Amino acid sequence: MAGGIALKLGTPNVGGPAITKGGVIFHSGTLDYYLRAYDVKTGHERWKDRLLAGGQATPMTYVYKERQYVAAGGHGFIGTMPG
Numbered sequence: 001m002a003g004g005i006a007l008k009l010g011t012p013n014v015g016g017p018a019i020t021k022g023g024v025i026f027h028s029g030t031l032d033y034y035l036r037a038y039d040v041k042t043g044h045e046r047w048k049d050r051l052l053a054g055g056q057a058t059p060m061t062y063v064y065k066e067r068q069y070v071a072a073g074g075h076g077f078i079g080t081m082p083g
Contacts (some may be wrong), residue, residue: 010028012031013029013030014029014030014078015027015028015056015074016029016055016058017029017058018058018059019040020068020071022074023039023040024037024039024040024046025037025072026038026059026061026070026072027059027062027077028051028055028056028057028058028059028072029055029057029058030055030056031056031058031080032052032055033050033051033052033053034048034049034050034055034061035048035049035051035055035070036048037070043076050073051072051083052081052083053073053074053081053082053083054074054075054078054080054081054082054083055072055073055074055076056071056074056075056076056080057073057075059071059072060072
């Protein structure tokens with residue numbers, strides 16, 4: 001970038017993380033439509049998948065019939081589809 005500093009930046013954060021006992025951090029509080037999973041020790045992205053609506057909220061995890069699930073939703077205050 002001529003005359004400036006090139007910085008690798010992400011998007012604003014509008015939701016917190018959910019951290020599991022197994023060492024996975026789930027995050028969906030960005031301007032895009034993705035739910036991501038990170039390794040708590042290394043910070044590396046382990047997985048991501050596109051959501052049907054904006055994910056501007058803190059995801060939650062729950063256990064049903066001995067299996068753990070993650071859910072993420074959001075709202076449309078920044079122009080993404082609410083869900």
